[in-house]
Amino acid sequence: MVGKKSVMNRSSDGPFVVRLSRGVARATLALWPLLLTLAISTPAMAADGVVPAIDETERPVNVLLLFAAPRLTPAQIVIDEAFRSTLTSRLSAPVYFYTEYLDLTLFQGDEPRPELRALLEQKYRDVKLDLVVAMASRALRFAVQNRADLFTGAPVVFAAVDRAALGEFALDDDVIGIWMNVDWAGTLDAALRLQPDTHRVVVISGTSATDQVWQAAAKRQLETDRYRGRVGIDYLTDLSVDQVLKRVATFSKGTIVLFGGFSRDATSQNVLGTEVVRRVAASSRVPVYGSSETYIGGGIVGGHVVSFQAQGVRAAELAARVLSGDRPGPADAASNLYVFDWRQLRRWGFDERRLPTGSEVRFREPSPWELHKWPVLGGVAVVALQAVLIVGLLVNRRQRRRAQRALAERLRFERLVSQVSAAFIALPAREVSGRIEKALAHIVEQLDLDRAVLAELDDRREDLIEVTYSWTRDGVGSIAGPVEKKAFPWVASRLQAGHVVAAARLDDLPDSAETDRRSLVALGTRSFVAVPLIIEGVVGGALSFSSIRVEREWPDELAQRLRLLAEIFANALARRRAALAARESEDRFRLLADTAPLMIWMSEPDGRRTYFNRRWLDMTGRRSGEDLADGWIDSVNPDDRKAAHEAYHQAVAERRTFTIDYRLRRRDGEDRWILDHGVPRVGEDGAFVGYVGSVIDITALNTALQAVLESNALRSAIFGSLYGQVAAIDRDGVIIAVNHSWTRFAEEGADPARGLAAGANCLAVWRQAAAAGDVDAFRAHEAVMAILNGKKEDARLEYACRSQTGERWFEMAVEPFRRPEGGAVISYIDITRRRHAEEEARRQREELAHAQRVTTLGELSASLAHEINQPLAAIVTNAQAAIRLLERQGVTHTDVSEALTDVAADARRASSIIQRLRALSRKEHAPQAGLDLNELIDDVVSLLRHDFQRKQIIVLRVFDPVVPKVAGDPVQLQQVILNLLVNASEAIAHSDGGRREVAIATAHRTPGLVEIAVRDTGIGVKEPELGRMFERFVSTKPGGLGMGLAISRSIVEAHGGRIRAIANPDRGLTLHVELPCDKTIAPRNGSPAH
Amino acid sequence: MSLAAPPPPLVYVIDDDASLLRALRRLLGAGGFRVCTFSSAEEFLESTKAATPGCLVLDVHLGGLSGLDLQERLVAAGRRIPVVFITAHDDAVTRERARRAGAVDYLPKPFNDESLIAGIKRALGDA
Incomplete structure (x- = not known):
């Protein structure tokens, strides 16, 4: 029977413990501390999910037992053992029992402490539980409420659950078990059969939640018409144990005591019900009855008791069915028995015949062995004396042969008994x-x-x-x-x-x-x-x-x-x-210890080691005797010997739990880093009996740790040496880490978040600064939030700040912190030099653009002069006409007035042309927001009107009337339009015959983009020049400098757009310009934000 | 000079600048001329009024048919009509073309009223 299965148990601390049958529990108590230590060992081991090796190929069944109480009460011990032994015997696969004490009885409500719940979650996340067994209603409630999170997919079986205590709590279909019926009525009925003259019943129970379940059952069952008027019922519930004892000593005849659940008294003292009932029965002047089998033998008369043994067995039978795929419904267990104590029946003089049928009477009579123990021990001597008496009897009463024979037989038998007894007394x-x-x-x-x-x-x-x-x-x-x-x-x-x-x-x-x-x-x-x-x-x-x-x-x-x-x-x-x-349990222990994935030792109180398991011996390669006492120290690396020995003996002297690490020399001479964990052992009587230790090889772990440390060191070195200022923040904006550069950053001022120490919340700092009007802080906050929210993959922004060393430019980059917990990495780089280089490049580009513009305007001077001369001619003519009119007789003022009105208009016309020209030839100009492309084009076309006219070119304007505004430098954008139109007109001028037409169009077809297309019917450009025409000094026209398109491209690109040329299918060329729409946020500080 | 008041001489003015056209009508009107204005060469050619003898004040750069083209066209058609060119785009090439075509005068804009009237009178005298 034993050895066929491995029955393992992991309790809340994770130990695996051999569960022993009741009879042998005492014998193995001394070994338990050792077994417990196996689990205490190290957290690393638990995390690795190390489980003992199992020989069977069959997958073990994982069963989790949930107890509401913080420890095993006598009732739970019974149910626990009955359940385990029954289930183990019903299943062919090995069974792992995990046990959790939810401590629910220590707290109000059904939720255990959050830490315990978190612990459970962590512990069972990777365990495939086949079954969860809940003992008592509160454990069941917890199991059902948390099964989705903690015990996903595992069916639930319960036992010892009072149906009323569960209330309206609904059970899923796959939650089944054995209801517990605390049969107060049955017990009282039995008591009334024995004591028909009872007129008062006192119910005693404790104050814990479990106790209250019992008490509630009592009220439900006893406060009925059946007893009303026949007996008076009192409840003693809010008393300390001592008070209860005093009260029961005062009860008089006609009163009986019913004793119920009692695990905590009114002083919040946690007590054992079996102990309390023993004391109550001893103090009571009247008979005490009870409803739990565990109270039988403790001085109570008896009752219709809950058999926790039966509960455990039945629940295990159900569990076995569930595990085999069956889905029976919850069962009303006939798990109550009429059990009475023969000694108590006799004490109170009760007539056994009045017991309910089917009653079981225990402790029926003192056994003959008990009665005859001493006579038997002295057997041989006594028998000799008897023999003399009997012989005398025979001499005197020869005539009674039958009696003689009987006596002879009896004599033989007495001798026989004494011989047998003597033989058996000290028999191994x-x-x-x-x-x-x-x-x-x-x-x-x-x-x-x-x-x-x-x-x-x-x-x-x-x-x-x-x-x-x-x-x-x-x-x-x-x-x-x-x-x-x-x-x-x-x-x-x-x-x-x-x-x-x-x-x-x-x-x-x-x-x-x-x-x-x-x-x-x-x-x-x-x-x-x-x-x-x-x-x-x-x-x-x-x-x-x-x-x-x-x-x-x-x-x-x-x-x-x-x-x-x-x-x-x-x-x-x-x-x-x-x-x-x-022996079996010791064999089992040896087997377990020897197959355990760790090394185990035991010691005497003085620290001398008395036992090493096989794994240890395999490691050191020494014979079992050599490591005993202090011999094991020779297996330690010589360099660690002294320290290990001292640490060990010091811990032992102080009798405290210890963990020491040292290098143990393996049989092959290799040193292994090990962790030696020792726990004091306590004997049955509570005395310190030595140590039990578990030892694990952490060499691999150490190596891995070393690697982690190295890689961490490397990372930290890289991080620390970064030129830029780097900070990592969590998803709430709290700074987790910063590099050296960051800490020096505070002196630079500007961004209020920079230079903050780890632990500070930079989001909060930015929010505060933004509220005070700091635009940069607002932008920084927006950028980081966009990353933290996952809306952007990276965010960059540039800004300037003034410090004592002049204006400095910084680029802030934010990237997601790619880890499960989220967060962001923020870095600042000083881009002042880059910025200056860009400024310089921009300045040069503008100079060049200006030069090109002035050149172009110069080339257009004749046309431009025409445009100015035209209004001037009108002005002069009008003015002179006015003079002549005034000199003449009979002229109306109207004529003069009209002439002068035209003069003013023409003067304005001339002036505006001059202004446009001046604008185009200026060197200084600023970008603006909200530019209307159609207006810009109109202005340029008006300047070129005469040029087109002179070349007999028709200009078509195809404007999208609601084209979005753009942001940028209007002069530069007009320069682009000017260049494109001039190019178009020249391309047509160089063509011979055919349509002479330039079409300039604006359009908004793609979100965020505005397009300008300039289409001509000119000579066109063929590949490969088409691709090269935007390069400098590449010109497709005679006498062209090759600057116009190159500059146009640089302007367009500086505005975030692009330009390209496409040959028309019929003739000529179309130049496409794309520009981004105005994003309402104006670039700062006199420069495009690129 | 004349005893009886002859009908005022007719001056055709062609310029695509509306403002200048109105100014010239006022000036020449005040100077005692009959003025007939056209905003393009094509308009002039189509007009029946143009049949009346007179002189032409002609802008060189017109949208469509240019002043010089019109003059060539008129010469080719056998219509001898004296022309005073006006232009806002004065260049040697234009000036030479106008001279060769037999222009009476060539006045860059802006011009003086007296120069214009002198030119017109000379043109009318030629007529």
Whole structure:
């Protein structure tokens, strides 16, 4: 049974613990601290998800047990063990039990502390849980509420859940389990059967949330018409334990106590219900009843108790079905039993016959073994004395032969019993088996019987009884192996109830034992006696003797003696079982320790090590003895020896938990960095018994850590040495890190965020400065927010700041901090030199443009002169006409007035032309926002009107009337238009014949862009010149300097646009200019923002 | 000089500048001439009024048919009409062309009223 499966457990601290059956728990207590240490080991290990190696190829089943309480209460221990052992036995796959104590009872409400919840989330994120088991209503509530987040996909099975405590809380279809019914009514009914004259009932319960569930159940069940008027019911709920004890001592006859859940008293003291009930029962002057099986044996009379054993078993059975894919509904478990304490029944003088049918009476009577213990111990001497008395009796009463024979038999048997007892008292467990057989043989011989059988109940097969020892006289058929209970139903039930069964003749058996009779006949039995074998308080088998050759009597004294014998055997068997279990558990521990993925040691209180597991020995390559005591220090690297030894012994002297790291020399001579973690062990009595330690090899981890440190150092070096000022911020704008340059930055002034120390929130600083009117701060804030919001992948902005060293220019660049938590990296670079270089280039470009403009205007001077002369001619003529009119008689003022009006208009006309010319020839000009391209073109066309006219060229203007405004330098843009129109007119002038037409169009077809197209019907340009025509000194026309288009391109590009030439399909060329629309934010500081 | 008042001599003015055209009408009107104005050579050619003898004050650079072209066209058509050229675009080439074509006068804009009237009178005298 053991060894077939690996039963592992991870509790809240993560340890894996071998769960032992009840009988052997005590034997292994001493080992538990060690097992606990396995988990405490290191966080790194837990994070790596190290799990013990499993031999089975079958995938283990991961089961998480959730307890609401902060620790195991007696009831929970029972349910926990029943559940684990049942589930383990039902599944073929290995089962990992993870256990969590939610501490819910320590807090109000159903939510555990947030840290615990976070811990759970982290712990089970990577665990594929197959099942979550919730014990009690609050754990269930937690499991259901959090399963989506914490235990995704795992079905939930519950046990010990009071349906009423769950209230209206809805359960999903895949949440099933066993309801717990705290049957106060059933218990009270049973009490009233025993004590019909009861007139007052006092219900005692504690103050914790769990206790209140019990109390609520009591009120629900007891405050009904059924009891009203018959008994008065009081509740003692808000008292300390001491107060409760005082009160129960005052109760008088006619009162009974019902004891319920009690895990915390009114002073908020956490207590054990089983302890409290023991004290209450001891102090009480009236009988105490209870509704939990765990209270039985603690001094209560009994009751219709919740069997947590049954709860655990049933829940595990459900769980097994769920895990196999079945989906049963929640079950109302018939998990309540009528259980009573025989001693209490006797104490209060209750009539056992008044118990409800099906009641189980425990602790029925002091066992013969207990009664006869001392006589038996002194057995041999006493028997000798008896023998003398009996011999005397025989001499005096010879005539009573039958009595004689009986007495002789009794004498033989007494001797036999004392021999057997003496033999068994100090018998080592391993010799028990052989000695039982010998004893059976001896009894058969001595009592002149034919067959002796010792049979034990099988835990796993309730329908079978296993014949474990038997002795048969020669010539009689033997019995071995399992016997079906149903072959002996009557005998089995009598034995189960603790009775001795004897039949001198099979005919003496009652009619209801017909089946048994037939089975006995089949075995050849003519006469038999069977005694229950009570092992650790429960019927665990039977001892039976039979006669086959003859029928014989089984006197009562014999039966009683057989009972004694059975008790001796039972005692030996119990010891043997305990020893087996202990060895088994030690084997299990060894197996676990040896297969654990880490090294383990144990020590004495003085620190001398007494145990190393296989992994340690494999590591050091030493024989098991060599590392013991302080020998292990020789396996440590000599350089670390002294420090490790001192640190170890100092920790041991202070009896504190320690973690030391040192290099352990591996068997191949290689040093391995290890982490040695020791925890003090405490024995059963709370005394310090030494240390248990776990050791892990962290060499790989160290190497990895080293690599991380190096790469961090490298990164930090790069970061620190950056010329620019760099800061990393989190998604809230808080500065996480800055480089050296940044910290020196504060002196430069300007951006209020610069020079802020890590921890400061730069967004807040910018917001504040922006509110105070700092435009740069506003822009910086916008740029960083755009990155943090993910709206932009990078953001750049330039601005100037004045410092003592003059005007400096900075470029601020913001990029996303590419990590899960988000954030941004901000850097500032001093771009003053670049800026100056750009300024210089721009100045040169403007000079060149100006020169080109003046040249072009010079070339146009004749036409321009015409344009000016025209109005001047009109002015002069008008003026002279006016004079003549005034000199003449009869002239109306109207004539003169009209002439003068025309004069003024023409003067304005001349003036505006001169202004345009002046504008175009000026060197200084400024960019403006909101420029209307159509107007700019009109101005240029008006200057060129005469030139086109002279060349007999028709100019078509195709304007988009609502073309968006552009931002830029109007003079430069007009220069571009001028150049394009002049080029077009010249291209036509050089052509021969055909249409002479220039079309200039504006359009807005693409969002954000404005287009100008100048189409001519001139001589055109062919490839490859088409591609080169924007280069300097490339001219396609005779006598051209080749500057116009080159300058036009530089102007257009400086405005963020582009220019290209396309040959028309018929004739001539079209020049396309694209310019960005005005973005309303004007470039600052006298320069385009590019 | 004349005893009886002869009908005022007719002066045809062709210029594409409307303002100048109005100014010339006022000036020449005040100077005692009958004035007939046209804003283009084509308009003049189509006009029946142009059949009346007179002289022509002709802008060299007109939209469409230029002044010089008109003069050549008239010569070619056998119409001998004296021409006083006016121009806002004075250059040697134009001046020479005008002279060769037999222009009575050639006046760069802006011109003096007396020069113009003298030119017109000379042209009318030629007529």
